[in-house]
Amino acid sequence: xxxxxxxxxxxxxxxxxxxxxxxxxxxxxxxxxxxxxxxxxxxxxxxxxxxxxxxxxxxxxxxxxxxxxxxxxxxxxxxxxxxxxxxxxxxxxxxxxxxxxxxxxxxxxxxxxxxxxxxxxxxxxxxxxxxxxxxxxxxxxxxxxxxxxxxxxxxxxxxxxxxxxxxxxxxxxxxxxxxxxxxxxxxxxxxxxxxxxxxxxxxxxxxxxxxxxxxxxxx
Numbered sequence: 001x002x003x004x005x006x007x008x009x010x011x012x013x014x015x016x017x018x019x020x021x022x023x024x025x026x027x028x029x030x031x032x033x034x035x036x037x038x039x040x041x042x043x044x045x046x047x048x049x050x051x052x053x054x055x056x057x058x059x060x061x062x063x064x065x066x067x068x069x070x071x072x073x074x075x076x077x078x079x080x081x082x083x084x085x086x087x088x089x090x091x092x093x094x095x096x097x098x099x100x101x102x103x104x105x106x107x108x109x110x111x112x113x114x115x116x117x118x119x120x121x122x123x124x125x126x127x128x129x130x131x132x133x134x135x136x137x138x139x140x141x142x143x144x145x146x147x148x149x150x151x152x153x154x155x156x157x158x159x160x161x162x163x164x165x166x167x168x169x170x171x172x173x174x175x176x177x178x179x180x181x182x183x184x185x186x187x188x189x190x191x192x193x194x195x196x197x198x199x200x201x202x203x204x205x206x207x208x209x210x211x212x213x214x215x216x217x218x219x
Contacts, residue, residue, distance in 0.1 A: 056204030114183035118152030150177030
């Protein structure tokens, strides 16, 4: 098993205004408890750290993320496509097709794209310099009819070279899981994904614990 969840900590990356800075602060000890006890105040957004997201991100008439049955998020068959990328590089369709050779990509999978960018989680350019998907690459992934598309990228699209595929992405009813860490360390290409967001009413997104599981190293 590999934990694919990035850590949350004070001062970590955000998506910029209007997203607030992340805060994790120790609360004063409550006077009404007769022994030492400690808790922390968290300032987060629904897109803090590794998060799961659905179509409500773009369409407020879509069901909230809470409505996704939890059993669909546990041990979901998954495949990893490895396409190493440097800062600002675009993921192309041909690269995904090459990475998919030998994999069984049947409908309903969780497809996870590993670029290695998750290793830069604590770097100041983690968001700004993120690699991204070309429109053609994303369309190829969507045509595989996946349940979920995940990646070790904080941005699937580019702010300077916009590919504008998110309307189609969410029209297909696909879930988005990002950004992940340690995908490049998983020793197999197929396995099962556990992706459990905290249960928050009304939102399209929620911070998520993501785990990749496999039975052996021969896959």
